[in-house]
Amino acid sequence: MFALIARRLLQLVPTVIIVSMMIFGLQQLLPGDPATIMAGEERDPEVIEEIRKQYRLDQPIPLQYIYWIKGVMSGDLGESMRLKEPVSRLVAQKLPVTLQLATMAMLIAILIGVPAGIISAVKKGTFWDYLVNIISLWGISTPNFWLGILMIFLFSVHLGWLPASGYVSPFEDPWQSLKTTIMPAFVLGNSIAGVLMRHTRAAMLQALSSDYVRTARAKGLGEKRVILAHAMRNALTPVITLGALEFGTLLSGAVLTEQIFTIPGFGKLIVDAVFNRDYAVVQGVVLVTSATYIVLNLLADIGYILVNPRLRA
Amino acid sequence: MTAATPALAGSLRPETPMQRAWRRLRARKAAMFGLFVIVALVIIAIFAPLIAPFDPTRQSWAAVRKAPSALHWFGTDEVGRDLLSRIIYGTRASLAAGVISVGIAVALGVPLGLLAGYGPRWIDTILSRITDAMLASPFLILAIALAAFLGPSLTNAMIAIGITATPIFIRLTRGQVLAVKVEDYVESARAVGNPRWRIAVKHILPNVMPQLLVQITLTIAMAVIAEASLSFLGLGQQPPAPSWGSMLNSAQRFLTNAPWMAIWPGLAIFVTVLSFNLLGDGLRDAFDPRERG
Numbered sequence: 001m002f003a004l005i006a007r008r009l010l011q012l013v014p015t016v017i018i019v020s021m022m023i024f025g026l027q028q029l030l031p032g033d034p035a036t037i038m039a040g041e042e043r044d045p046e047v048i049e050e051i052r053k054q055y056r057l058d059q060p061i062p063l064q065y066i067y068w069i070k071g072v073m074s075g076d077l078g079e080s081m082r083l084k085e086p087v088s089r090l091v092a093q094k095l096p097v098t099l100q101l102a103t104m105a106m107l108i109a110i111l112i113g114v115p116a117g118i119i120s121a122v123k124k125g126t127f128w129d130y131l132v133n134i135i136s137l138w139g140i141s142t143p144n145f146w147l148g149i150l151m152i153f154l155f156s157v158h159l160g161w162l163p164a165s166g167y168v169s170p171f172e173d174p175w176q177s178l179k180t181t182i183m184p185a186f187v188l189g190n191s192i193a194g195v196l197m198r199h200t201r202a203a204m205l206q207a208l209s210s211d212y213v214r215t216a217r218a219k220g221l222g223e224k225r226v227i228l229a230h231a232m233r234n235a236l237t238p239v240i241t242l243g244a245l246e247f248g249t250l251l252s253g254a255v256l257t258e259q260i261f262t263i264p265g266f267g268k269l270i271v272d273a274v275f276n277r278d279y280a281v282v283q284g285v286v287l288v289t290s291a292t293y294i295v296l297n298l299l300a301d302i303g304y305i306l307v308n309p310r311l312r313a
Numbered sequence: 314m315t316a317a318t319p320a321l322a323g324s325l326r327p328e329t330p331m332q333r334a335w336r337r338l339r340a341r342k343a344a345m346f347g348l349f350v351i352v353a354l355v356i357i358a359i360f361a362p363l364i365a366p367f368d369p370t371r372q373s374w375a376a377v378r379k380a381p382s383a384l385h386w387f388g389t390d391e392v393g394r395d396l397l398s399r400i401i402y403g404t405r406a407s408l409a410a411g412v413i414s415v416g417i418a419v420a421l422g423v424p425l426g427l428l429a430g431y432g433p434r435w436i437d438t439i440l441s442r443i444t445d446a447m448l449a450s451p452f453l454i455l456a457i458a459l460a461a462f463l464g465p466s467l468t469n470a471m472i473a474i475g476i477t478a479t480p481i482f483i484r485l486t487r488g489q490v491l492a493v494k495v496e497d498y499v500e501s502a503r504a505v506g507n508p509r510w511r512i513a514v515k516h517i518l519p520n521v522m523p524q525l526l527v528q529i530t531l532t533i534a535m536a537v538i539a540e541a542s543l544s545f546l547g548l549g550q551q552p553p554a555p556s557w558g559s560m561l562n563s564a565q566r567f568l569t570n571a572p573w574m575a576i577w578p579g580l581a582i583f584v585t586v587l588s589f590n591l592l593g594d595g596l597r598d599a600f601d602p603r604e605r606g
Contacts, residue, residue, distance in 0.1 A: 011445075018446035029462040141587040143538050145545050146561060146579030153568050153575065252453035256542055260565065270454065271546055274461040286458045290450040297449070 001305060008301055012294065019290050020072065023283050024065050030279075038081060040277050054079075072287065078280035080273070087284035090269060095288065097167060098258070098265035101185055102250040108189035109196055110243060114236070116193075117200025121208060122227060132197055139194020144253050148187045148260040155183060165262035184261040188253050192246045199242055203235035210234075237304070244300035248293040330600075334523065337599035344595020350588035358404040367395035369402040370553045378571040388573040391563060396574065399555040400581050406556040407585060410471050410540030410549070411533040417475025418482050419529060423518075425479075426486025431494060431513045440483060447480040456539055460548040467540075467556070470549035474539045478532055485528050489521040496520075523600035527593055534589035541582050557582050 030037050035052040052058050055078075056067050071078065077087035120132035156164035162183050170177040207213060208231050216230045217223075255267035262268070266285060273281035328336070338344055357364060366386075373393035381388040387396035429440040447455070459473035493499060494517060502512045543549035544558030552559060557578040564574035 014442045015445045015449055018442055019449050022446060022450075023458075026458055026462045029459070137587060137590060141534070141583055141590050143541055143561075143579065143582050143586070145542065146575070146582060149561065149565055149568065149575045149579065153572055157569050157572075248451040252451040255453060255457060256545065259546065270457060274457065274546075274548065279462070282458050282461055286450060286454055289454050293451055294449045 004305055005302055008298065012298065016291075016294065019294070020069055020287070021065065023287050023290070024068050026283060026286070027279060028061070034279075038277065038279060040081075051081075077284035077287065080278050080281050082273075082276045082278045082281075087280050090281065091266075091284055091288050094264065094266045094269045097169075097263060098251065098254050098267060100170065101181055101188060101254055101257070101263065101265060102247060104181055104185035105188035105192065105250055105253075106243065106247065108186055109192035109246070112189070113193040113196025114200050114239065117197040117239075118204055118227070118232060118235075120197065120201045121204030124205065132201070136194040136197040139190050139192075139197070142190065144187050144191060145256040145260055147190055148184065148257055151183050151187060152260070167261075167263045167265075180261075181263075184257045184263060187260075188250055188257050191253065192243075192249060195246060195249075196239065196243060200235065200239050203239055204231060207231040207235040241300045241304045244296050244303065247296045251289050251293065330523070334596070334599040338595050341595040341598065343591045344599070347588040347591030347593075347595065350584060351592060354404055354408060354585060354588070357401055358408050361401050361405060365395075365398035365401040367398040369394060369398040369555045371395075378567060378574070380571075381573055387577045388571065390560070390574055391567055391571070396560075396577055399560060400557070400577050403555040403557045403560065403578065403581065404585075406467060406544070406550045406554070407537050407540060407582070410467065410474065411537040411585075411589070414471040414474035414536045414540070415478060415529055415532050417472065418478035418532065419525070421475075422479045422482025423486050423525065426483040427490060427513045427518065429483060430487040430490025431509060431517060437487070441487070444480040444483045444487075447477070448484070452477055452535070453539060453542060456543065457546065457548065460543055465548045465551060467544075467550040467554075470540055470543040473543070474536050477539075478536065481528065481532060482525070485524060486521055489524055490517055493517050493520045523596075527597045527600065530589055530593035530596055534586045534593065537582065537585050537589065 027034055035048045035055070035057050036043075038051050038055075039048050056064050059067070068078075075088050077091065079086055080090060083090065116132045116135065120129045123129050152164045155162045163180055166180055168176040168180050208227075210231075212234075213226060213231050216226045221230075251266070254265060255270060257263070258265045258267035259271055266289070270282060270285040272278075273285065338348075371394060373389070376385065376389045376393035378391055379385055379389040379393070385395050385397065387400060389395055390399070425440055429437045429444075456470075456473045456477045459476060460470050463469040463473060490513075499512060499516055502516045507515075540549055541556070541558035541561070544556040545562045547559070547562065550556030550559055560578040561575060561582075564571070564578065567574055
């Protein structure tokens with residue numbers, strides 16, 4: 001088992017290096033001289049020269065990469081041109097907000113997706129199965145920014161139950177925090193719920209037709225016990241692993257959701273940075289998001305190895 | 314007698330895999346509904362100038378934010394443009410983004426996947442690591458970053474989505490090639506002295522096509538949402554050209570007074586994405602050898 005985990009860790013090294021090269025390479029896509037573009041409206045040659053020196057743009061590209069990656073490894077993601085603050089500090093401020101939103105969204109997705117998937121598999125071919133399939137297709141096909149707008153219209157504009165925008169930290173006021181985040185979390189969790197429904201249904205159908213479930217039934221166990229203790233336990237392992245992988249989708253989805261609900265998280269940080277040509281922030285956000293995603297992938301893999309007895313040996 | 318013989322021979326001729334898949338697909342109502350809507354959307358996109366009742370960019374200060382009526386079926390927007398006409402023209406941007414970006418991903422991903430699966434081992438190692446790295450970055454965030462650095466426009470959004478979706482096709486093609494290349498017919502083709510590229514193109518690729526077709530359909534659905542997302546953020550189609558994503562962005566500011574502005578573009582995205590998803594699911598079932606029928 002340890003050898004398997006070690007091999008998985010080793011495989012990550014080239015992936016991480018290539019990801020960092022890709023993110024660094026984004027800068028090379030800027031048409032024309034990056035220093036002039038980064039300076040934006042400011043056409044002062046002194047400012048342009050300063051940017052060129054700060055980002056070592058006067059050096060050969062491989063050398064620029066080495067300086068950049070050395071900085072990244074010591075926690076220096078550069079400085080925001082607009083806010084004049086280190087990118088790492090901005091990331092540290094915004095990441096918890098997005099993680100709170102993503103965690104709530106994942107909880108909502110699991111609470112809706114897993115039971116619905118189980119019901120759909122157990123009641124295959126009935127009205128409930130069709131209903132779950134329709135809900136799942138709705139979840140997968142609805143753009144979350146549209147759902148967000150519709151929910152604001154219903155719950156904020158029409159009914160006045162929830163605030164349309166803003167964010168309150170749970171450490172300041174837990175109730176108010178819940179009120180400001182429940183709608184965006186639902187919007188974000190909606191599509192993941194759809195995906196989880198489909199995977200739970202498929203995994204449950206496979207488990208229900210397996211030999212051990214047939215044996216459990218033959219032993220005379222009640223249907224409830226067969227489903228909950230035997231089929232579900234085995235079916236949920238890959239589903240939970242998949243849930244961890246869907247966290248990446250949540251981070252992507254957060255960009256739009258935070259924009260709609262004006263939540264000062266990671267997504268809003270990258271969008272504001274894009275429009276202010278704050279390229280160091282864009283690179284920093286992509287880097288941290290990718291790193292988070294890679295770590296989650298790794299944890300999902302390790303989790304799968306730990307819970308799967310055939311891989312544990 | 315002479316007339317009956319060819320008909321009899323025709324009915325006895327074994328069904329090709331494509332014919333069988335088409336027969337199975339036709340039996341799936343949801344997939345056929347998806348296909349019907351997609352064909353309708355393509356017709357709408359092509360004949361937009363003939364179908365749209367108004368010029369989609371013509372502003373009218375006398376018709377600002379008018380609710381749906383007999384004259385403007387879907388209502389008007391904040392500068393008096395006809396929403397139905399903008400939705401009709403917006404079909405072009407969405408379908409073009411879906412098809413062209415996936416076209417880019419297929420054109421890059423399939424040959425690279427064939428090379429990874431059937432080429433020298435070292436190429437496979439390099440391509441697999443690059444694929445892992447690209448898949449390690451969340452799809453939309455990478456597309457946003459690419460669109461940001463390339464500059465905001467529909468073309469750049471399509472390039473960004475296409476590049477971001479490429480690893481999906483590299484991985485899929487490579488996986489299928491690895492499964493197919495040990496089959497007897499590939500071994501036989503090699504034994505009679507066919508060159509590698511010929512075996513890859515003539516023998517392996519056709520067998521990978523069913524899975525590719527399914528993935529293409531589902532990725533178009535993803536690309537339509539991605540284009541709408543980028544346009545919503547202002548990184549895709551630029552105003553005044555109509556795009557469903559950018560229409561939703563402006564609708565957000567007028568939710569209280571003109572909620573219809575938010576309903577139609579969202580519904581258009583939903584119906585388009587749903588249709589591609591339904592067709593993709595249907596194709597998957599139709600090509601699945603475990604499915605009966």
